[in-house]
Amino acid sequence: MELSQSLFFIFMRSFLKLPWLHVALISITFFFSCVQPLCHNDESIALLQFKDSFVIDKFASYGPSAYPKTASWAQEKNHDCCFWDGVKCDKETVHVIALLLNSSCLHGSINSTSALFQLSQLQVLDLSDNDFNPSQIPSAVPDLSKLTYLDH
Numbered sequence: 001m002e003l004s005q006s007l008f009f010i011f012m013r014s015f016l017k018l019p020w021l022h023v024a025l026i027s028i029t030f031f032f033s034c035v036q037p038l039c040h041n042d043e044s045i046a047l048l049q050f051k052d053s054f055v056i057d058k059f060a061s062y063g064p065s066a067y068p069k070t071a072s073w074a075q076e077k078n079h080d081c082c083f084w085d086g087v088k089c090d091k092e093t094v095h096v097i098a099l100l101l102n103s104s105c106l107h108g109s110i111n112s113t114s115a116l117f118q119l120s121q122l123q124v125l126d127l128s129d130n131d132f133n134p135s136q137i138p139s140a141v142p143d144l145s146k147l148t149y150l151d152h
Contacts, residue, residue, distance in 0.1 A: 039081040039089055042118065043096045047081050048074055049115035057107035060131035066103035088124070095121035102151065106130040112140035124149045 051070040058066075069086040081096065082089035088098035096119050109132055110116060116125075117140045125144070128151040137152060 038079075039094055039096065044074075044079075044081040046115040046118040047084070047087065047096070047099075053110075053114060054106040054108040056105050057131065058105050060107040061103045061105045061129045063103040063129045066105055066129065068106075069101055069104040070106070090121065093121070097121055097146075098124035098126075100124065100126045101130070102126045103129040106132070109133045109135045110138055111135075112138040114138065114140070117141075117143050119144070120146070122147055126151045128152065 051073055054070070056068045056071060058068075070084075073081070073084045081087050082094060086100045086104065087096055088100065089095060090097045099116075099119070099122060104127075106127070107130070110127075116122075117138075120143075122144050123146050125147060126149070132152070141147070141150070
């Protein structure tokens with residue numbers, strides 16, 4: 001080993017013994033382990049298209065805790081749909097797996113061409129206490145093959 005490499009390793013060992021560096025490295029490691037990757041772009045787009053297919057109407061929901069959950073989507077500092085109100089993502093795959101939009105003051109209708117059906121990993125869908133006009137459940141619902149819970 002050359003003298004310059006030996007000096008470098010001695011310097012690095014001494015440098016790493018400094019307490020502030022350990023704290024900084026631990027802090028950086030902790031920060032990056034807590035940050036989740038962004039949701040899939042196609043799912044984020046599908047959610048925004050789904051949102052835009054409705055009108056927010058305070059009379060569309062009757063529950064005492066009703067509020068328009070979708071109103072803040074993509075307007076917040078965090079554009080990651082996994083952190084949007086009413087959206088839950090799988091921690092490992094980061095796919096949208098639950099859409100909990102009950103009592104969200106949504107007024108409109110859902111048809112089989114809705115962007116909702118692009119969420120192929122969706123397992124839970126709660127759209128209760130909204131006003132979807134007198135409409136039937138769309139024929140595309142079976143396309144959500146992983147869906148295990150539906151409340152309309």
